[in-house]
Amino acid sequence: MTKFGKHIDQSLRSLGQQALKIAVEDANINMSQIDAAYIGNAMAGVIWGQESIRGQVVLAGTGIEGIPIFNIENACASGSSAFHLAWQAVATGVHDVVLALGVEKLYHEDKTKTFNAFKGSTDVESLNQFPGGGDDTSQSIFMNVYAREAREHMNKYGTKIETIAKVAVKNSYNGSLNPLAQYQTPKSLNTIMNSRMISDPIRLLMCSPIGDGAAAVIVCSEKFARKYTSNPIYIASSVVLSGRGHREDIDKGKVRAITKAYEMAGLGAEDLDVVEVHDGGASGEIWAYEHLQLCPEGQAGELLLSGETEIGGRIPVNPSGGLLAKGHPVGATGIAQLAEIVWQLRGQAGKRQVRNAAKVGLTHNNGGYLYGDSGAAAINVLTK
């Protein structure tokens, strides 16, 4: 992956090709060995007018041409969706070596373009379905969703907002150990609780930032991998499910994807050594603990406060810094989560390496919002 951050002088292409080059070199292969490419991007149409053949544009001149190239969208889960189709093509024997690449460039001098792009991740004709409505052009409307989720956990389980804010304390510290993170400064609880209110009770430093960046992975058959590496990382399961609209349980889609991913992998929460979750807002990580069954229902706050999800804990969550600190260039996020898990499983995560030799990791990525549920919920389980 590229460093995530504000890359005003970079284009979608230069960001994408930077990640591609790193992935191809890491895999020790040539561009010409890639049989197909699955490109995730969610917002270049609204922000940059670059729609329709984004992947071909990003890959032009690399030699990755003349093969099947598919442009895949699922909002904040676009990267994971591209990866899922890449995995499926290899797992079913259609292709031997494929590329999954996610790229996003959110910074634009006209901020309304960026905020409008986030609206494009819901039903633009029914923005009034949104908690708080969709007419607030001063911010990403998605923070209204995280605010609602925060209030729900607080009301239902008595969780304090300070506890939710401590997700951001942890992840900002983790980000300070990640040279590719957008923000590398640890933030205190006090600083976070005094940052500007965005959508009550979510404050600025409990929100993932606007950012630019790209990430790429090479997915190949085991036979191919064995020729190039002695320590391949395996995909134990990969699941993408859309949410169920018009239902009471807002998290049904997410939970179903997790259950399916555990079943497919033949593994459970107790087997996980490291996890990257979708903390678009700090409350996202709180709910994820319970959905992933890292703790019983209602006890996510306790799990966080116990320190067990810190890098040195029993089940480290978001050692990369997560979306809150590493950043969230939308289409790149899911693949950057996979990159982090690969590095953690290989023992290449530097200062943020989880303590024990990790053998099983999981990525949890959600995209879009539609009538009370995710547009897409994506879970991957990786093993070494």
Added chain:
Amino acid sequence: MTKFGKHIDQSLRSLGQQALKIAVEDANINMSQIDAAYIGNAMAGVIWGQESIRGQVVLAGTGIEGIPIFNIENACASGSSAFHLAWQAVATGVHDVVLALGVEKLYHEDKTKTFNAFKGSTDVESLNQFPGGGDDTSQSIFMNVYAREAREHMNKYGTKIETIAKVAVKNSYNGSLNPLAQYQTPKSLNTIMNSRMISDPIRLLMCSPIGDGAAAVIVCSEKFARKYTSNPIYIASSVVLSGRGHREDIDKGKVRAITKAYEMAGLGAEDLDVVEVHDGGASGEIWAYEHLQLCPEGQAGELLLSGETEIGGRIPVNPSGGLLAKGHPVGATGIAQLAEIVWQLRGQAGKRQVRNAAKVGLTHNNGGYLYGDSGAAAINVLTK
């Protein structure tokens, strides 16, 4: 498919759901039997601000929820690309019954939005790569590509512009037999040759129109199909390849996709009974005759003039009216081509039914433009 045309009062959702309902009823299944959905749309981001989760938005409320939904783009080949991934999922046994749906809404009161969306089907940062440049906001810049292709055929083989115009004569007649076509009035050579010049030598009536519409197909395993129908249509091959940029031969990508599709199907041009080709401009059909090997190189004009590609001829091309008359709501086009071939193979094409009982049909769909080649070339061979 829906009728193609100007549907000002319809939304992406209402168009998409209309096609979905027709497809599901035709297949005699329930919405709940669909295991996954692949949605093709190319331009709703730029035109409508609806990006990221277009498929989920279109399908909301239909009961097609909680399954994998993938949003697929490849410019004018978006529908075919969605179909290809749908086919692949069934062919490899990942899913048993899936939906491929293409939908587009191009008419907007602000025409510059629509024209900008077409720019998004090339590299927006390098529009000067375009023949004639990309700064003409008065029309779809793609007509400059068709104009260049027309000039090439004229210069290389002495083809007359009146011959190329006769593609539009034929297809406007075919469209007059198709109740779902956007234009159902036969046009004379004289009318076409006197229509406004768009990009020399391509005139208005040699261009596919702006339009709205949707089309859907149900793809399933043979075992499943046998339970619901005694006359299934088989997918003999499905190919999507991106073009090769920076190369001299502009059509290399298209020709490679055709060759691969014939090989995969174990069939050749001589086996085809009916073909739908990508006549975004009239010159597109001329070149397609040769790429598909319906005639030797340089003899496309003669083939057209012989009448053999008319509905009553040896190898009818675009009996639906093609993009020129049936219309070209971008993301829907590839799937509408498949619908036409299915109807022709079933003998359900009404007044435009090809003469002999057709057994083998082909769709030819291209998308986007990048440095002298297609962004994506998609070919499907169907048999009964």
